[in-house]
Amino acid sequence: MKRREKRQPESENQWVSTMCELLKGGVAAGLTAILTLLLCAVMVSAGVLKERWMEGAVLACCVLGAWVGGLFSVRRIRARTLLVGLAVGGILFLLLLTAGLLAFETASIEHGGVGVLCACLCGGGIAGLLGAGKKKKRR
Numbered sequence: 001m002k003r004r005e006k007r008q009p010e011s012e013n014q015w016v017s018t019m020c021e022l023l024k025g026g027v028a029a030g031l032t033a034i035l036t037l038l039l040c041a042v043m044v045s046a047g048v049l050k051e052r053w054m055e056g057a058v059l060a061c062c063v064l065g066a067w068v069g070g071l072f073s074v075r076r077i078r079a080r081t082l083l084v085g086l087a088v089g090g091i092l093f094l095l096l097l098t099a100g101l102l103a104f105e106t107a108s109i110e111h112g113g114v115g116v117l118c119a120c121l122c123g124g125g126i127a128g129l130l131g132a133g134k135k136k137k138r139r
Contacts, residue, residue, distance in 0.1 A: 058112070089120040
């Protein structure tokens, strides 16, 4: 009985640390996405990037942000990497959805929400697949 009581706080601490690492990855993904979107806006203002290409650039920024944040979390957690990457992509989508609600006071799926969700999940999934590293051989 005492062993179970001692293991229970360890698993709770592991759960809390895992969630903290996921949130850190989500914040890193959000910052990366915002900075790359800012770079795209500057490129449109300078005339380097055409305005009609911004829809694809937004999706690319979401993929890049989820990939960077997913790699950050996958390297820190090192377990179930695909789920970690997808979770970071979901966190990024929720952050972008919250920012959209605060800025525009509406959230509709018809205005590109499905594409952004898919881009975030794809970027996180790629990070989960590529960030796993090599498996150790059993002896």
